């Protein structure tokens with residue numbers, strides 16, 4: 001399964017794999033000799049790359065601000081811990097001490113990132129959602145509008161559509177978390193959800209299907 005998304009500059013639709021280069025072309029065309037320094041970041045689900053974001057982020061933004069942004073758009077359920085790992089810094093999760101984690105979290109992006117740098121982000125160290133990211137380009141550009149703040153969404157995947165597991169007809173809107181680990185896609189339409197709940201663990205195990213790599217995990221409901 002693949003997802004598409006629209007370019008925020010021209011509105012045209014592109015595949016998740018084609019849009020990054022397309023956005024870089026727009027960004028190159030509006031580059032200035034003086035202005036603010038930005039990174040073009042591509043961030044996606046590590047195991048479910050159908051969920052992706054292309055972001056324009058001021059280089060002086062902190063990792064903590066980026067973390068807050070990712071929580072808001074994709075992740076936050078009950079205030080779990082999170083951390084970034086920068087590839088090329090030889091620190092594994094088990095070895096990072098809190099001081100080092102904080103040191104990354106409260107640094108500016110430009111301290112650790114440059115064109116081509118890859119990184120990962122983990123939200124919740126129990127039922128984790130893992131993201132991976134890459135700096136797709138560095139640009140000097142006119143200042144973003146105030147509404148955008150330091151992070152602007154250049155493109156985002158359209159919500160993927162899943163067909164109901166039971167009737168195989170309707171678009172699914174709910175996910176049964178009781179079967180999540182046994183069935184591949186325990187996604188149900190509203191009609192089939194009730195029937196399924198009777199034979200499964202009950203309605204309290206249902207969560208809404210949402211456009212996020214954390215859909216169906218912990219209590220995440222969008």
Ligand SMILES: [Zn+2]
Pocket residue numbers: 007008009010011012022026
């Ligand atoms: Zn475009």
Ligand SMILES: [Zn+2]
Pocket residue numbers: 077078079080218219220
């Ligand atoms: Zn949670």
Ligand SMILES: [Zn+2]
Pocket residue numbers: 164165166167168169170188189190191192193
């Ligand atoms: Zn159905």
Ligand SMILES: [Zn+2]
Pocket residue numbers: 176177178179186196200201
């Ligand atoms: Zn179930």
